[in-house]
Structure formats: structure tokens, C-alpha cells
Amino acid sequence: MLLTALFCAPAAATEADLRRADSWTFSFYFENDMFAGTDRNYTNGTKLTWISPDLTSYASSDRLPKWFLPYVKRLPFINEPGLKRNLAFAIGQNMYTPRDISRRELTVDDRPYSGWTYGAVAFHSKNSRRLDSMELQLGMVGPLSFAEQTQDLVHKLRGLQRPQGWDHQLDNEPGLEMIYERKLRLWQIASLSGLGADAIGHLGAALGNVAIYANSGLCLRLGWNIPVDFGTSLIRPAGDTNAPLDSRDTRLSSSARFGVHLFSTLDGRAVARDIFVDGNSFADSHRVAKEHFVADAAAGISLLLYNFKLSYAQALRTREFECQDKYHSFGSITMSFSY
Incomplete structure (x- = not known):
């Protein structure tokens, strides 16, 4: 009976300890293939996210315009009664290049140069076992993503060769995405x-x-x-998981202030469209034949100290297009702070 209580029961917490999480959570994501010694494919990603305190309804936040609320109420999955709600706001940029960035000529058998710079608003509905997320992204692909300038600046600061092929990047195209994801705690x-x-x-x-x-x-x-949240993920639309659920979490606890854990993640996608290999939607641009199934596998470690959570993972991504020579590897750092 003692062993059962120690190892098979959920962590004990009194009702007084389970206070409502009224903290904002800020997360900074940085992903780059320099951690694998390469400079190609998905070569850089950055994202900043702010997740609100728990809300009884989306209308109780003053950060959404009133005219927008009727549309939010019509969204599926995120308006179930009795669940906690959060708003999330994000800005980010992803960058993609061919394998040889020293070439000025178009590399017809490799992916296009491309960037995606975006803003996002997400709606989360959750309990201790389930998290439903609906995210709306609006951004720009092409020169107005300023991915070329970002890579030029980083290479200059690091003393690296300036990429030569950005003249062949995708054309300007506004991007609009609607993303839904459900996370479910299967076992604990x-x-x-x-x-x-x-x-x-x-x-x-x-x-x-x-x-x-x-x-x-x-x-x-x-x-x-282990933090009382929904795990650690790579940069992924509707994938924000870092906000603590309640005061059992080390970041909100008045007693336990340190934690460490190992994690592994797997995500598989059946892909019907990927603008970064398919090319522009409404203009003639460079494109290559895509792979219709892409998977990410990652393993890493996460540290928690007071209000902070720091995670590092090394990720492998399968081929995204048919003429890609092999899988792609990159490192992912996530720093979050609850305040």
C-alpha cells in the first residue's frame, strides 16, 4: 500500500494549494541548424508568445476588440462551458534556404529561398487533462518578410559568408492560416x-x-x-504549451521551486500544401516536388527554477521535398517566464 501511494497516486495537493493560475506566461523560442553544423533548409526560427492568465470567458479580457467577440464565440472546440480559457499573442519568423547559399544562380533541384514573418492570436480552452487551441496567423511570405535582412545581419555578426541567392526567393504573398490542435494527457x-x-x-x-x-x-x-502544463514543443502553430495550469507547478508553487526532466516529442504531418516548397499560390515562382508526409522527432532536457522554464532539444525532420538529400537536424531552445 505504501509503494502504491508513493509511485502510483497523483501528486497530492490540498484544495487551498490549487489556486487559480493568474499569471501571464512569456515564452521565447529560438531554433537554428547551427546546432547541427549546417546552414540550409529550415535554418532559423524565432517566436515570442504571451499567454494570458486564466479567464472565465474570452470577453473578460480587455485585449480583444468587442466587434471580434461574436466571431470568437462561433469557433468550434474552444467554447465548451466550465473550462478555463486563455488568450495568446505571438510574433515570429521562419527562414528557409537551399543547401548551397554561396550560389548566385537559381538551384532548380533545391528548395526556394523563403521567409515567413507573422503575428498570431490564439484561443485556449483547458482543464487538467485536455487543451484545445485555435490559432489565427496573419503574415507575409517573400521580401516583405525581411528574412533576407535577418540572415544577412546574423551572418555579418557571426563573421559568416553572406548568402548570395536571395534574389530568387518567393514573391511577396500575404499569408492567412487557421490552425486547431487538441492536446490530451494520456497517462500520468x-x-x-x-x-x-x-x-x-x-x-x-x-x-x-x-x-x-x-x-x-x-x-x-x-x-x-515535472511542470503542470502540456509539455514542451518545437515551434508549431497552436503548439504553445508552457503556461502552468495551477499552483502545483513549480513556477507558481510556494514550496517546490526547482525541477528537471527529460522529454521526447514526435509529430507527424500529412501535407497537402507547403508554400515553402510548393512556391507562391498566385504567382509563377520556383518550386520543388514536396513530400506528402513529414515527421519531427526531438529529445531534450528542461530545467525549472522559480518562475523560469528553460528547455533544449535536438530535433530531426524528415525530408520535406523529393530531391532533398537527407533528413534535417536543428536545435531548439525555449525560455519561458511566468509573472
């Missing part, structure tokens, strides 16, 4: 000593002129004082 085990493990699955889809896909995957975690 915790002990009074803080040791624990859990498994979180996800299932989603995206629709827009930038990407059309359906995805699913899994996150596994094992460690000490």
Missing part, C-alpha cells in the same frame, strides 16, 4: 517525492495558403517536479 504518474512521468498526445490540422496539413504526435516526460 507521480510520487510524493516529486518523481514522475507523463504522456501527452496531440491531434490537429491547419488550413490556409501557407500550409494545409493534418498532424498528430506524442510528448513523453520523465523527471522530478
